[in-house]
Amino acid sequence: MMVVPVRKLREGDRLGAPVYFNDGRVLMPKGTVLNISLITVLGGLNVDTVLIDNMAAGQKQSAYPVQKAEELQRAAYETVLQVFRDVERSGSFQGGAVMGLATELAAFAIEAPVFPPVERLEGDGSKWSELAAHSAYVCMLAVATGRQLPYTGQHLKMLAIGSLLHDIGYITDKDRAQSRLEHPQKGYDMIRRLPDLPLLSAHIVLEHHEELSGKGFPRGLRGDQVRLSAQICGIANAFDRYRHGEQLRSFNEGIEHLLSKIEISYDGAAVRAFIQAVSQ
Ligand SMILES: [Fe+2]
Ligand SMILES: [Fe+2]
Numbered sequence: 001m002m003v004v005p006v007r008k009l010r011e012g013d014r015l016g017a018p019v020y021f022n023d024g025r026v027l028m029p030k031g032t033v034l035n036i037s038l039i040t041v042l043g044g045l046n047v048d049t050v051l052i053d054n055m056a057a058g059q060k061q062s063a064y065p066v067q068k069a070e071e072l073q074r075a076a077y078e079t080v081l082q083v084f085r086d087v088e089r090s091g092s093f094q095g096g097a098v099m100g101l102a103t104e105l106a107a108f109a110i111e112a113p114v115f116p117p118v119e120r121l122e123g124d125g126s127k128w129s130e131l132a133a134h135s136a137y138v139c140m141l142a143v144a145t146g147r148q149l150p151y152t153g154q155h156l157k158m159l160a161i162g163s164l165l166h167d168i169g170y171i172t173d174k175d176r177a178q179s180r181l182e183h184p185q186k187g188y189d190m191i192r193r194l195p196d197l198p199l200l201s202a203h204i205v206l207e208h209h210e211e212l213s214g215k216g217f218p219r220g221l222r223g224d225q226v227r228l229s230a231q232i233c234g235i236a237n238a239f240d241r242y243r244h245g246e247q248l249r250s251f252n253e254g255i256e257h258l259l260s261k262i263e264i265s266y267d268g269a270a271v272r273a274f275i276q277a278v279s280q
Contacts, residue, residue, distance in 0.1 A: 016053025081132035102160035139164040141236035144277035162204025211265035
């Protein structure tokens with residue numbers, strides 16, 4: 001069963017719930033197999049979406065977003081891993097590949113009927129691959145959350161760029177343990193040197209460890225001083241770090257961890273949007 005926008009209906013789709021006239025009478029009962037004229041009728045009604053439940057077209061439609069989301073996460077992983085390697089080698093990187101990936105991801109988030117949660121990738125053991133897998137996953141979770149709010153396509157693109165690069169400040173240091181408090185500022189400085197990358201994306205990198213209570217870092221910002229987009233990235237980051245830290249924790253433990261931080265670390269509406277996004 002899936003919610004499908006009327007404009008995306010195809011011949012052969014089967015209604016999973018009745019469609020009603022305004023006065024409550026049934027126009028099309030559950031189980032109706034749609035043809036062109038019925039789809040045209042639906043298009044003329046004041047109905048945005050319908051429930052579709054059929055084996056043929058419905059399965060194809062639901063498989064497509066899952067496969068596409070997995071492809072995008074893989075592309076995000078490969079893109080950010082290359083960025084990390086470029087930064088390690090030269091101290092900087094070209095923003096073009098990140099911009100292209102973010103454009104595609106935002107378009108998918110706007111157009112797909114659902115944004116299915118993806119399974120997190122694992123690093124392949126090579127240097128920076130685990131950080132790249134984390135970054136790609138945080139990016140997917142953040143965009144899925146922004147889609148719930150709902151953000152515009154342009155805003156989703158900036159959120160994708162900032163979330164994908166949120167930990168890039170680690171790459172400049174040989175000793176990651178010493179750079180934890182500094183990596184947001186280092187990442188911000190690196191991104192600001194690239195004029196093509198949006199300012200909001202740089203601020204997401206700078207603020208992703210800030211918390212509403214003022215106990216975050218690097219600046220100890222409070223409340224509304226922390227941008228919502230940075231909060232979304234921070235929530236996605238905390239969820240993955242909590243679940244894949246020194247000990248592995250379940251999905252539900254990750255959610256409970258976030259719920260316990262509402263209004264202390266994170267905005268309640270942003271946490272609820274995140275939970276909606278990962279529960280689809
Ligand atoms: Fe971080
Ligand atoms: Fe992170």
